[in-house]
Amino acid sequence: MSEKATGSEKATGPRDKAGEAPPSPSPKPTTEGVKAATALSGQVITLCTGLIGLTVTFAKEFKPAANAPLSVPWQLQAAWAALIFALVFALWTQMAVVGSLSRQDGGGAPATAYEANVRLPAFIMVVLFAAGVALVIWAGSGVVR
Secondary structure (H helix, E strand, C coil): CCCCCCHHHHHHCCCCCCCCCCCCCCCCCCCHHHHHHHHHHHHHHHHHHHHHHHHHHCHHHHCCCCCCCCCCCHHHHHHHHHHHHHHHHHHHHHHHHHHHHHHHHCCCCCCCCCCHHHHHHHHHHHHHHHHHHHHHHHHHHHHHC
8 A cells, every 4th residue: 555645745855654854964064165275375375476576576676776786675575584484384274274185085074174274374374475465565665755
């Protein structure tokens, strides 16, 4: 004897003997946050290398006179240091993401961008990058004056 599905059962899905819907499967963990952290650190790497290359190329513009020795302002030297350290922390962020995803693939906890091993280097990377850009602007404003 087969039972026919009622109209409400068709709309809401199968039910058990007590009339309750079976529990829904737990949502699959998503890795969108760690993918975004990887993309952000990749963009910071690109921008840092571009800024360093651009400022080194135009460092000669900081000469006070045509035959004077090159004198790079301390703001630009500090910007280069900040951008190089931002590169280091960007690479650290990417390696942390790889570690988190590898742990997840091995059956461990789901990888998120909120883990300390990803969040700490990413935060320092952003701060150093912002400081480097601000120092480049400060150094460049001295040339424009």
